[in-house]
Structure formats: C-alpha cells, structure tokens
Amino acid sequence: MADTHTTKQTVAGTESAPAWEPRIVAFLCNWCSYAGADLAGVSRLQYPANVRVIRVPCSGRVNPMYIVKALQLGVDGVLVSGCHPGDCHYISGNLVARRKFVMLKSFLEYLGLEPGRVQFSWVSASEGGRFADLITKVSDDIRKLGPAKQIKKELT
Amino acid sequence: MHDMETKLRKAAKDLLESGKVETVVGFQNGSLPLRTRPHFVRDASVADTLVWNRFCTNNLAAYLPRLFEKPASVRGQWSPPKIAVAAKGCDARSIIGLIKEHQVPRGSVVIIAMPCQGMVDPRKADAAAGEAVTDCHAGADGAFEVTTVSGRTRTLQRDQVVAEACLGCLHPAPAIADVKVEGPSQAPAAERFARAREFEAMAPAQRWELFLKEIAKCIRCYACRQACPNCYCKSCFIEQSKPNWAGAGDDPSDLLLFHIGRMFHQAGRCVECDACVRACPMHIDLRLFTQKLVKDVEELFGYVPGASLDDMPPLCAFQSDDSESFITHP
Secondary structure: OHHHHHHHHHHHHHOOOOOOOOOEEEEEEOOOHHHHHHHHHHOOOOOOOOEEEEEEOOHHHOOHHHHHHHHHOOOOEEEEEEOOOOOOOOOOHHHHHHHHHHHHHHHHHHHOOOOOOEEEEEOOOOOHHHHHHHHHHHHHHHHHHOOOOOOOOOOO | OHHHHHHHHHHHHHHHHOOOOOEEEEEEEOOOOOOEEEEEEOOHHHHHHOEOOOOOOOOHHHHHHHHOOOOOOOOOOOOOOOEEEEEOHHHHHHHHHHHHOOOOOHHHEEEEEOOOOOOEOHHHHHHHHOOOEEEEEEOOOOOEEEEEOOOOEEEEOHHHHEOHHHHOOOOOOOOOOOEEOOOOOOOOOOOOOHHHHHHHOOOHHHHHHHHHHHHOOOOOOOHHHHHOOOOOOOOOHHHOOOOOOOOOOOOHHHHHHHHHHHHHOOOOOOOOOOHHHHHOOOOOOOHHHHHHHHHHHHHHHOOOOOOOOOOOOHHHOOOOOOOOOOEOOO
C-alpha cells in the first residue's frame, strides 16, 4: 500500500497537464445500440472513454432539442445511434427518426455549426465491434474539432 | 383589385346572410397608410367594411386555431363554429397545413380564394422612396405610383415595393377554394431558394458569424411566434420550466436555443408567408434560415407544405429509401 501511494505521488509530480479530452453524449436505443455497447463491454473491446451513454427507448424518442440542449450545456459532441433501418423494435421509430435527423444535421450545419459535432449511426445488438469502432471514430473526429463553444452557455 | 373587393364583400354577405358561416375573417383599413388590419365580420350589414388591396399582408390563418378552440366553459359535445377566411395563396397553404394537423376542421372552414399579385412591403417602399410613403397604387404595367409624406409622387418598380416573400412565391393562387373570387394573379416565381444557395456557398465559420449577428438583435418579444399560423402550441417549449429548455435572459446561447428550436419546429410546415419576418421589430432576417428547411423538405422528401390535403407531413412519414448520406459509418 505504501509503495503504491509513493508511486502515485511521483507520477502526479512529474506529469504535465492532461491533454484535453472531448466529452460526448451518446443517445443509444435500448434494443440495439445499447445492447451493442453492452456486447462491446462483455467482449472486452477497447474504445475511448469519452462517451457518456444515455439510454432511450428508441432513436425516435430523441427530441432534436435534446441535441441542441446538450451542446448548450457544454458537451463537445452528440452521437445518436439506433437500430438499423428495418430492425426497429417499434417497427418504424428509427425510420421516422432518420427523417428528423437528416433535417436537423443539415439545418445545424447550414447555420454554421462545425460539421461532425452531431453524428448519427446505426448499431445492432450483435455489433459490439462496430460500436467500439464507431466510438473511436466519433471521439477522434470531435477531438480534432476541439472544445465546442458555439452553442455552449458560458457562465459569467 | 377594386373589383375583387366588391366580389369579396358580396361573397361575405351571401355567406353570412345564408347562415353558412358565423364569421368572415378578412381585412379592414388600418390607421396608417399602406396598412390593413384583420377584420372579423359577424354581421352581413357590416360586410362592406371589408377591404381588399395590395396591403393585405397578414396571414389570417394564424387566427384559426384559436377560433376553432373549444371554449373551456363548454362541457361535453361541442360543434365548432363555421368560419370563412379571405385567403391568399400563402394563407390557404397555412390553412391546409392546419387542417392536416387537426387544428382546423375541414367541414367548418370556408376558404374564400383570393388570387394574389404580391403584397406591398411598407418598409421596402419607404426605403426605396427615401421617405415615408403615404399612398401607393399599382399601375397597369406592374409598377407602383407612390406619394411620399412630402407630397412628391414617383414611380417605383415592382421589385422595389413588393415583399421579398411574394417575389419568391410559387403559389400565388390558393390550391383549394370553397368560394372563388376571380382576379389577377402573379406568375409563380422562376427562381427558388436563391438566398439559401448563396448562404450555403459561404464557409461554415462565416455562416455562423452571420447567424449570430442576426440572432443577437433578438429582444425575445416572441412576435415571430405569435404571428406564425403554425405556432399554436398551448405551451411553447421556450416557456416550459420542466424541462427548462432555455434561460429567460438575453444570453446569446439562450437566444440561439429559442431560434433554433422555433425554426426547427417549422420543418416541413413553413409555407414562407413571412409573417415572422414582418412581425419582427428588430428586423431579423429569419427568412434566410427558414428557407433552408423549406428547401430541404422539398429536395429530400419532395414535399411542398400546404400544396395538397392528401400527402402526409414529411416528418410524420418515412420511405424505406430515405437519405442515409448523413449516417456515420465507422
């Protein structure tokens, strides 16, 4: 125990300030993407620890305002993932969501929001590998963009 | 134009006298030059106070959801009132949208179809004349004879006087008509979405800067929302406290949240009547942003809001081959 303590102190003393890491909110549908994330975990696949998962019943449950609100509250990126088209637990939730999201992404990027801040994908319950790859890709994209400041509310 | 006014008054009188409707919604002269105000005629004897001219800019559909609302005092069965509306192309499109959203019962609304030549934008006319315009008449060739406050008269071209939305209008004549008033109508605009295309061509950072500059003018009077026929929610997201979508102050981030939210709620519903733009006391260029939504629903889903009663609103429907281009693949 004593040894461990000493080691920790040494590391803390020599370490430079940690590099900036993005904070990403991921809205995952209960039936596919959340189970896909679970499978990635059970399979011990490595992926960046930048995502905070919010489980939703369906990607169709995601109100576009959740995404804008998350950016206002200071997250650096938002990911929404649901079942592949045709596989929705509620038959058509993700198909309606698809129309909503294509409009939202197009509109936000038209206004000048940095492309890549808001991303959408499909991950099924058996795609643990795809989930790990997706999180790696989204984290890399948003790390490159840097901290999100456009919609964030600055406390004064 | 005068001819249309006479026909409208006659149609209103007939509808009221025969008991087919209880109210005719139209316009009366305003107290300022180049202005009219909404007029609710409930008695055939005052039908002659209705006017129809090139200043009937307001979108009258905005009043319908409230007129068709069941009063809180009524219990049990209630039959909605019969209401006729003098509707231009854009008003009729809004009414079609409201019928589809079950805010207006089709059987209770009588659309008096008024073909439209484009309405005068007083702000534009004042700017083009260099001083306040007190009188304005359309000439035979489409130009306008205007008299300014100093008593001078001059001729202004159509595009100097007619509202921007009307210059880009694709549907000047109502798509559905219960009572038809014959009259001249402008040709549908040839060029669509010119401003949105120009804006899209800019760099994202530049677009964001322009967007912020426009939105920073906002004083949060919510006039854009009140004027919009589509904004009939009993409780608007911006005034909800659970969840609290945005703070109540003038923080730039809160202004963004309100405007992004309000505009996105118009996706697939906005008919570009420009009621929000006209209502804005700070002259925010809202059209530049809402035009993108109209462009997207048309290009992605082939949907034109308010064009027909039969097609499903685009965000309530789906196709198996909808665009997937926005999906991130690892």
